[in-house]
Amino acid sequence: MDATASRDFADILKIVDTIGAGVISDTAADVDTQARFPSESFEALKSHRLLSAYVPREFGGDELSISQLCKICEMLGRYCASTAMIYAMHQIQVACIVHHARNADFFRDYLVSLCEHQYLLASATTELGIGGDLRSSLCALEPEGDNFALKKQAPVISYALDADAVMVTCRSHPEAARSDQVQVLVNTGDSEFEPLSGWDTLGFRGTCSSGYTLTASGGSHQVLPQPFADILSKTMHPVSHLVWGSLWLGLATDAVNRARASVRNAYRKNPDSPAISSIRLSEVDEQLYSMRSGLYVFIREYEDLLRDNNEDQFSNFGFSIRTNNVKLRCSEMVVDIVGRALSIVGISGYRNDSKNSLSRHIRDAYGAALMVNNDRIRQHNATMQVAIKES
Amino acid sequence: MHKAKIREILSDCGKLSVDVAQLEDxxxxxxxxxxxxxxxxxxxxxxxxxxxxxxxxxxxxxxFQSISALNEVVEDLVD
Known part of the structure; x- marks a missing residue:
């Protein structure tokens, strides 16, 4: 159909690298300092139609695979982790629609519009009074004929005010059990956002993950046609941890590259002296290798399962444990790796005003284990570990 | 058919919000x-x-979704 449908992945990566090294790098510090939405980055991503990268070609997207999508997140993570995180969170929601709603008329049309207008999707999953458990909701769709009304107290809706739509989890009707959930797409134009909390944080300051009371309305066709339990196990849970792991990998890679540049400079100045820093560089590169390897193994496993369309496997305990392991390991290794890189770069990495600064990297890295708290995830794994017989 | 036994176990350790007797298979x-x-x-x-x-x-x-689903798995494993 159009020209973009036929561009290959190498071309796409080249574009990502160019805008990454350009506008995204240029604005990363200001986004961080001001804790503002990276609007310049997203103008560039939209102008290159990168928000529809995972949408199938029949709707006007690039039909990238999960591994290709992860590669983009990784590359963006090298330049601005906040931009990469917003891009990743958007793609998680796109994947939910592509995997679970592409056969519904409304969502087919929506995917076409998303490609055409490069809509940005946000999400509202956690809820006040629930405590972070995605598989429970208090709020419910209130039916009004063919339409619904919905009110959710969401402690976090990242970049809500810059998104075109929000994908909201809720109970399917006012009498439904807490676990009887659906996911619904609401347009931000049909919604009100009453602020609950702001977003002045140590790192990932550009994601603008403030809390809101969301009041929305829409038509019943805006409800994804499959139960949220299935959407979570097949798509939201694995895709989240893979795209996040990828951008953390990009963040860690950039930190190691800065350490490498610093060691190289030291060698230039004095060819005899800095043996210890090059050994440290070798060590941190081993850690980076482990992080990358673990992530890539699971990306491949997930892609194979998607290809086989083996629905039962997505809710298998072993699969869930491995999904969680990716998140746990990547989110902790990124802190270790960036910390090691900082010790190699030394004081110029510690400074905010040097070109080798790792200040933003280390602050961003610490967010990874806290956003979707690792202890909660480990508790889930600990329970499932009792049931499974083999690793 | 192991449903009666499964119901008994479910009643002991399921910590459900309703009486197991009220549940359909x-x-x-x-x-x-x-x-x-x-x-x-x-x-x-x-x-x-x-x-x-x-x-x-x-x-x-x-x-683990339902008593029937559990029964099916148990039957396979007992045989």
């Missing part, structure tokens, strides 16, 4: 309060009672 146990922790306790109790081991391949949400 096909009722969704997750909608009446089965959690990941109680799922594991339920599995261990069933393994003990029937002297079986749930292989990893059947350890998924679908297996």
């Amino acid at each position: 096909d009722s969704d146990l997750y909608q009446v309060g089965l959690t990941s922790l109680t799922t594991v306790n339920l599995m261990l109790a069933i393994e003990d009672q029937f002297d079986i081991e749930f292989p990893d391949a059947v350890l998924s949400r679908a297996t």
Whole structure:
């Protein structure tokens, strides 16, 4: 159909690298300092139609695979982790629609519009009074004929005010059990956002993950046609941890590259002296290798399962444990790796005003284990570990 | 047919929000309060009672979704 449908992945990566090294790098510090939405980055991503990268070609997207999508997140993570995180969170929601709603008329049309207008999707999953458990909701769709009304107290809706739509989890009707959930797409134009909390944080300051009371309305066709339990196990849970792991990998890679540049400079100045820093560089590169390897193994496993369309496997305990392991390991290794890189770069990495600064990297890295708290995830794994017989 | 025994075990360790006697064989146990922790306790109790081991391949949400689903898996493993 159009020209973009036929561009290959190498071309796409080249574009990502160019805008990454350009506008995204240029604005990363200001986004961080001001804790503002990276609007310049997203103008560039939209102008290159990168928000529809995972949408199938029949709707006007690039039909990238999960591994290709992860590669983009990784590359963006090298330049601005906040931009990469917003891009990743958007793609998680796109994947939910592509995997679970592409056969519904409304969502087919929506995917076409998303490609055409490069809509940005946000999400509202956690809820006040629930405590972070995605598989429970208090709020419910209130039916009004063919339409619904919905009110959710969401402690976090990242970049809500810059998104075109929000994908909201809720109970399917006012009498439904807490676990009887659906996911619904609401347009931000049909919604009100009453602020609950702001977003002045140590790192990932550009994601603008403030809390809101969301009041929305829409038509019943805006409800994804499959139960949220299935959407979570097949798509939201694995895709989240893979795209996040990828951008953390990009963040860690950039930190190691800065350490490498610093060691190289030291060698230039004095060819005899800095043996210890090059050994440290070798060590941190081993850690980076482990992080990358673990992530890539699971990306491949997930892609194979998607290809086989083996629905039962997505809710298998072993699969869930491995999904969680990716998140746990990547989110902790990124802190270790960036910390090691900082010790190699030394004081110029510690400074905010040097070109080798790792200040933003280390602050961003610490967010990874806290956003979707690792202890909660480990508790889930600990329970499932009792049931499974083999690793 | 092991449903009576499964109901008994469920009643002992399922910590459900409703009386097990009120449940249909096909009722969704997750909608009446089965959690990941109680799922594991339920599995261990069933393994003990029937002297079986749930292989990893059947350890998924679908297996524990209802009394019927559990019965089906137990029947396969007991034989």
